[in-house]
Amino acid sequence: MSVITSTWVERDGLLRSPLLERYRVIAGFTTRAQGSMAGSVFPLDEQARNRDVLARRLGFDAVARVRQVHGSTVLRVDRAVEPWPEGDALWTDQRGVLLGVAAADCVPILVADPASGRIGAAHAGWQGTRLRVAQALVRAMVGAGSRASGIVASIGPSIGPCCYTIDRARADLVRASGQESYLSDAPGGAAVFDLWSANVAQLRDLGVESIEVSRICTRSGGHDLWSYRGRDPDGRYGTQLGFIGRLGT
Numbered sequence: 001m002s003v004i005t006s007t008w009v010e011r012d013g014l015l016r017s018p019l020l021e022r023y024r025v026i027a028g029f030t031t032r033a034q035g036s037m038a039g040s041v042f043p044l045d046e047q048a049r050n051r052d053v054l055a056r057r058l059g060f061d062a063v064a065r066v067r068q069v070h071g072s073t074v075l076r077v078d079r080a081v082e083p084w085p086e087g088d089a090l091w092t093d094q095r096g097v098l099l100g101v102a103a104a105d106c107v108p109i110l111v112a113d114p115a116s117g118r119i120g121a122a123h124a125g126w127q128g129t130r131l132r133v134a135q136a137l138v139r140a141m142v143g144a145g146s147r148a149s150g151i152v153a154s155i156g157p158s159i160g161p162c163c164y165t166i167d168r169a170r171a172d173l174v175r176a177s178g179q180e181s182y183l184s185d186a187p188g189g190a191a192v193f194d195l196w197s198a199n200v201a202q203l204r205d206l207g208v209e210s211i212e213v214s215r216i217c218t219r220s221g222g223h224d225l226w227s228y229r230g231r232d233p234d235g236r237y238g239t240q241l242g243f244i245g246r247l248g249t
């Protein structure tokens with residue numbers, strides 16, 4: 001069991017996962033340099049173009065997306081389809097498919113099973129973490145034949161415990177999910193929710209042994225990242241994309 005806290009490496013305006021790249025997987029997170037990839041603030045056609053440019057630049061045709069609803073539904077997605085199916089995690093065993101999850105504080109969780117070639121991605125904010133979407137993703141891959149101990153996982157840039165407080169009502173829901181050990185008291189009944197540690201624990205509890213945490217906070221990380229909590233005074237913020245894919249056909 002190893003939890004690696006190597007900071008992701010920024011290369012050509014993209015943050016890359018050192019752990020997943022070791023397994024010849026294209027995996028990382030966009031920055032503001034590529035423009036907004038999702039969300040309702042920037043024009044949809046502009047964001048679709050940004051995703052296409054990203055996919056082509058990385059050697060793929062398109063980004064396979066899902067319509068994220070802060071749930072725990074996992075979908076097998078072997079190609080980019082429209083309209084996007086509803087879910088918050090997706091996986092494939094196909095080469096040539098670039099999976100993408102949108103996040104602007106929520107946690108992008110990228111996983112790969114090098115033995116089988118299965119890869120996956122999940123989007124986990126406080127709700128997805130409460131609902132254990134990361135575990136749902138690993139279970140789906142295990143159900144398809146992967147061994148959990150062979151899966152390597154990376155927790156990408158997202159809001160860290162340095163910055164993330166939730167109100168009492170949300171904290172109560174997290175407590176009810178049995179994850180109170182990742183909450184700490186904040187003034188006024190609020191709580192700091194350590195999304196990184198909670199998701200590491202979820203993966204570890206299922207037997208995932210190799211887990212990397214980028215420890216880059218979207219709110220305060222000093223990288224050129226958008227943050228929902230750190231949005232501009234006029235409410236504008238963009239959304240990054242966590243991506244993972246294997247080249248080839």
Ligand SMILES: [Zn+2]
Pocket residue numbers: 159160161162163164217218219220221
């Ligand atoms: Zn922070």
